[in-house]
Amino acid sequence: MKSFFEDGVYDEITSRLSKLNNDTSAIWGKMNVGQMLHHCQMPLNIILEKEDYGVKPNWLINLLFKKSMYSDKLWKKNLPTAKGFAIKDEKDFETEKKAITALIDELNTQRKRNDWQPHPAFGKLTKEQWGKMQYKHLDHHFRQFGV
Template identity: 35%
Template sequence: MRNIFSAVDADFYIKAINQLTPETSAKWGKMSVDQMLAHCNVTYELVYEPQKHKKPGFLAKWMMKKFVKPKVTNELAYKQNLPTGPMFLIKDKKDFDFEKKRLIGFIQKTQQFGEAAFDGKESASFGKLNAQEWNNMMAKHLDHHLAQFGIL
């Protein structure tokens, strides 16, 4: 698994994202490339712009910690066409260049903050995560969607 906190791996993701164009089509799924970039940005918005999203209630958070967290923080790749959480659904057209620039910026910011900033950091949905869990969640999400669009 790549390390989102590593400058080498962050650069790998940035180079991969820079291969995308507004015309890049998906190998599977319903999202367009601009929607996929916006969808990937949600992961980082939850960290850096949490006010943009409603926090889950007690019961929802408990269920997320119990059933979803183990699947998103492990090292097993996501399968194709999995259901998407409501806050991650992007239904309208997005500005490709804007979303691409934001995603690259979020990746750079995360790498610059480094592992130490994420070790024990609270996730709105999953509670405290260690740096490895944050890495796994972010890296495999990028891997999944870059593969979806034929980049990986």
Template identity: 40%
Template sequence: MEIKNMFDKQAFEEIQQRLQNLTIHHQRQWGKMTAAQMLTHCKEAYKVPLTSKPLKRNPISYIGWLFRPILYNSKPYRQSLPTAPNFIVKDERDFEKEKAEMLSITKAFHEKGAAGVGDKVHPFFGKMTAEQWGKSMWKHLDHHLRQFGA
């Protein structure tokens, strides 16, 4: 699997098109989330590198750097992996609202650019380079778009 980088114009435009093509009628291939919940989940993940507020780190996260390569290596994420509690979405969401916000937040991430997020610390995986952020954010969103066949 080729891992792309959300800071790359072509990769960003491809993700935007896939998001545009996603509809409420897309059925999940695995997992428990609806399409709207998935968009909310992904939106929350994008807020991590976009926020200026440092996020609280769990004590076990200080060994998280050991597992960091799984975020951006070429091996696809397994289906139905456990989700961090603060990223679980169980309530109903408005699909069109979540889709519009997801398109907006991915655009903000791309436009902020590598220089804008390269100094952010992941709450579990620790300090990440801009390349690691760009690839990990693409890989996570790609995983969930594939979950819904988009």
């Protein structure tokens, strides 16, 4: 699995993001493109220490899901969304695209950083684990919308 912090990945992510527009339809799942962009901001806000969304440690989630967050295995289509991360209300595509672009840009400015906070649910993660988790989440949802 690629890491957000690897050379070239920022360019890949921003290129794929630029291919999305208000009319881009999902290949699977319930979210529209604006909702997906809002949802994808949440893990970025967590790593950038802007918000924790009330996420608490849970030994069962750690046992069952932590390794899948940064493993090389792609996530399956239609996986259930974590409670509190499902977006059901309508979101403006342009607003959400600007917001996620700003977060991706900000994270890219910190790609050389090595001291990351513990994840509120998964605890201590290495820089590599954080980077893979961020890439994997964005990749999963970009694939959901065909980019």
